[in-house]
Amino acid sequence: MPGLLANYSRQRNPPLAEVRHIPGSDGPWVVGHTFQFIASPLEFARRQLAEYGAVSRTRFLFERTLSLISADANEFVLLDRAGNFSAYRGWEPTLGQLFPRGLMLRDGDDHRYQRRLMQPAFRKEALAGYLARMNPRIAGAICGWMQKRELAFYPAVKRLTLEIACDVFLDVELPNEIDRVGEAFFDLVEASNAVNRIPVIGRKYERGLAGRRYLARLIEQRIAPRREGVGTDLLSQLCRAQDENGLRYSDAEIVDHLIFLMMAAHDTTTSALATIAYALAKHEDWQTRLRGMSNAFAQRALMHEDLARLEEIDWVLRESLRLYPPLTVILRRTVRECEFGGVRLPADVPVMVYPIATQRMAEYWTDPDRFDPERFSPARSEQRRHPFAWTPFGGGAHMCLGLHFAEMQVKAVLVQLLHAARLSVPANYHAPFQLAPLVRPSDGLPLTLAAAP
Numbered sequence: 111m112p113g114l115l116a117n118y119s120r121q122r123n124p125p126l127a128e129v130r131h132i133p134g135s136d137g138p139w140v141v142g143h144t145f146q147f148i149a150s151p152l153e154f155a156r157r158q159l160a161e162y163g164a165v166s167r168t169r170f171l172f173e174r175t176l177s178l179i180s181a182d183a184n185e186f187v188l189l190d191r192a193g194n195f196s197a198y199r200g201w202e203p204t205l206g207q208l209f210p211r212g213l214m215l216r217d218g219d220d221h222r223y224q225r226r227l228m229q230p231a232f233r234k235e236a237l238a239g240y241l242a243r244m245n246p247r248i249a250g251a252i253c254g255w256m257q258k259r260e261l262a263f264y265p266a267v268k269r270l271t272l273e274i275a276c277d278v279f280l281d282v283e284l285p286n287e288i289d290r291v292g293e294a295f296f297d298l299v300e301a302s303n304a305v306n307r308i309p310v311i312g313r314k315y316e317r318g319l320a321g322r323r324y325l326a327r328l329i330e331q332r333i334a335p336r337r338e339g340v341g342t343d344l345l346s347q348l349c350r351a352q353d354e355n356g357l358r359y360s361d362a363e364i365v366d367h368l369i370f371l372m373m374a375a376h377d378t379t380t381s382a383l384a385t386i387a388y389a390l391a392k393h394e395d396w397q398t399r400l401r402g403m404s405n406a407f408a409q410r411a412l413m414h415e416d417l418a419r420l421e422e423i424d425w426v427l428r429e430s431l432r433l434y435p436p437l438t439v440i441l442r443r444t445v446r447e448c449e450f451g452g453v454r455l456p457a458d459v460p461v462m463v464y465p466i467a468t469q470r471m472a473e474y475w476t477d478p479d480r481f482d483p484e485r486f487s488p489a490r491s492e493q494r495r496h497p498f499a500w501t502p503f504g505g506g507a508h509m510c511l512g513l514h515f516a517e518m519q520v521k522a523v524l525v526q527l528l529h530a531a532r533l534s535v536p537a538n539y540h541a542p543f544q545l546a547p548l549v550r551p552s553d554g555l556p557l558t559l560a561a562a563p
Contacts (some may be wrong), residue, residue, distance in 0.1 A: 124174050128456045130174065134158070134167025142169030144305060151545050153469035154178050165453045169463075171305065172361050173203075175460040178450065179467050184498035186450050187442055187463050188505035196450040197508055198439035199219070199462060203390055208298055210320050211363065212370030214508060225511060227359065228367065231347040237518055238414035240278045240343045244519060245411040246271055247273055248526050256530055256558060262554035263387050266378045267523070268292070274519065275376045279368060280332065281343035291328070294321030298369075299377055322369065329365050333408040344371065347498040374512060379519050381436035381549045382427070386524065388541045389430050389531040391557055394427060396483060401528040401562060402473055403416035412518075412525045427520055428493070428500070433481065434549045435502035438466035465501045466545065474499035531559045 126136075137143040147170065149152045154175065158166045164180040178187060189396055198217045216224055228267060230236065251270040255261050272292050276284050282335045284291060300426045301318020308315075329345070336349040345368060359367070390397040400423055407416060442461045447454065455461070464493040470478040475493045476485060503510035510516070527533075535541075535558065541551045 111503075122454055122557045123398055124459050127172055127458065128187070129167050129176070130529070132165060132167040132453055133162035134177075136169040136174070136315050138166075140171070142171055142173075146171045148303065148305075151464065152466045152470070157462040165451055165455075173460060175462055176455060177385050177461060177462050177464070179464050180451075181468050181471075181496040181499040183450065183464050184465070184468055184501050185496075187234065188440065188463060188498065188501065188508070190442075191446065193218075194444055194446055195442035195461065196425060197442060198444050199443035199445070200376065203460075204302055208301055208322055209366070209370045209373070211366040213511065214370065221462045221507065222355075224363075224367070225507075227351050227353055227510060228348070230351065230371075231344055232515060235413070236347065237515060238344070240515065241412065241518055241522060243278050243412050244274050244522050245526075247277060248523055249411065252526055252530050256561070259558060259560075261557050261559055262329075263557045264380070264551050264555045267383045267387070268376075270523070271376050271383070271519070275372045277343075277371050279344040279375070280329070281341055281345065282332070283309075287328075290324065294324045294444045295373055297321035298325075298373060299340045299547055303384065322467045325369050325372075326365050329368050330361060333361050335451055344368070358367060371512065374510070377548055378436040378517050381434070382431060382516070382520050383523055384424060384551055384555050385434040385543075385549065386520065387527075387533055387557065388535070388555055389426065390528075390550065391535045392539075393481055394534070396481075397528070397533060398518055400524070402524045407525070410526055414518075416525075417518060417521065420525075423482070423521055423524060424517075425486040427517065428486045429481060429483040431502040432469045432475070432500055433479075434543060434545075435465045435469060436548050437502070437504075438545050439464050440501075440504060456498065463501075467478045468499055468501070471499070476490075528562065530562055534558045 137146070139291045145156065146157075158168065158177050159179045163185060164178065166177045167178075168175050168177050177183075182388060190465050197216050198215050201215050205212070209215060213224055213228070215219070231233055235464065247270065251266070251273075255266060269292065270290075272295070273288065274293065276282055278286065295313075297317040298321045299318075301315045301321075304315040304318070306315065332345060336346045339346055339349075341347075345364070348359055348364050348367060350358075390400065403422055407413075439462050442463075444457050444461060445458050446456055449455065468474070472478050475492055476482070483491060503513045503516075535556070541555055542553055544552045
């Protein structure tokens with residue numbers, strides 16, 4: 111993601127002499143490659159790769175940045191066996207004020223400790239409880255969708271995932287506030303892509319900060335009663351979580367973690383569901399296959415024990431995330447000089463890796479721009495050509511903690527939706543996807559819904 115105008119003065123912009131040996135350019139005066147990237151991270155990465163190779167020098171506004179584009183680069187940066195990179199210092203310029211001290215913005219022992227304390231909230235028994243809470247809301251939403259012949263799917267499913275997040279994470283009904291919560295999360299995510307972050311002038315960024323303040327107040331007032339309660343929602347579990355010495359999260363840590371987790375669960379799951387719905391509407395053969403799998407269940411709602419039986423749904427999910435990973439790039443910053451691919455990477459330089467590009471490289475994938483879920487079947491297993499060719503959930507120590515929650519939620523919605531509806535779009539329709547800051551269809555993804563055959 112591009113850096114931010116207000117924060118650049120706090121960053122050490124590496125002199126050209128330090129990175130001159132790396133192929134690339136500073137791009138247009140002042141703006142660098144910022145707007146090229148925002149327009150399409152995929153096309154930007156492909157141009158960089160074609161012109162300069164797997165390691166190149168770029169610039170976003172005043173910050174020189176290194177683009178590393180290959181599965182080997184993903185492994186080198188995300189696995190980070192030598193401790194060359196900081197996740198906190200990579201994300202802080204972009205997300206530091208919006209999602210301060212979220213799990214993604216922590217390093218080393220602090221990250222490991224915070225993650226270990228949080229893990230019980232994402233174990234099997236906790237996930238099964240979350241699923242039981244989701245299913246009635248999913249059923250109610252789809253019933254409402256079926257009363258309309260035409261549906262803007264993205265805002266509809268975004269509303270559903272928001273309601274699920276408020277229930278599963280906070281155990282609250284917010285009939286009078288649900289729209290405000292949704293606006294706050296939308297403003298937070300959009301602010302992460304703001305170029306101008308000067309207060310007053312940078313209205314997009316200021317709206318994001320206001321959204322965070324609102325969400326923090328909403329969570330803070332609910333913490334004290336949950337400390338000694340027995341609730342099964344995520345907030346209650348974070349309030350009761352403790353280490354072997356009896357130490358617990360502070361109120362501030364709970365706020366920071368929950369805002370970040372709710373954003374990730376809400377926005378990234380919405381993105382995944384939209385890309386899957388679009389793929390199934392365009393590929394009716396796969397929609398029919400998955401509907402047959404869903405109809406094999408005696409009940410219409412997904413049970414936790416059914417998750418292992420959804421093999422072909424899993425292929426479609428993985429293929430959709432391959433083509434459109436919700437987070438198109440992952441940021442780090444070098445903490446020491448290191449070398450990759452024979453190129454010296456200076457210390458204290460931002461680094462970007464590109465799942466959106468490596469997941470569409472012919473080196474790893476057959477006909478990479480084509481929707482082909484069977485590439486994930488046991489017979490083909492193209493993802494095994496390189497362990498870091500498919501990285502929509504990141505990798506290494508910062509692998510997404512909530513990935514099983516996200517997959518479960520997507521599958522729960524799909525099973526009920528395919529039971530109820532046949533999804534279609536005009537034959538000549540191609541969804542216009544915005545790829546930054548998160549993948550989403552810019553037209554809302556208009557779908558036609560008919561009763562399932």
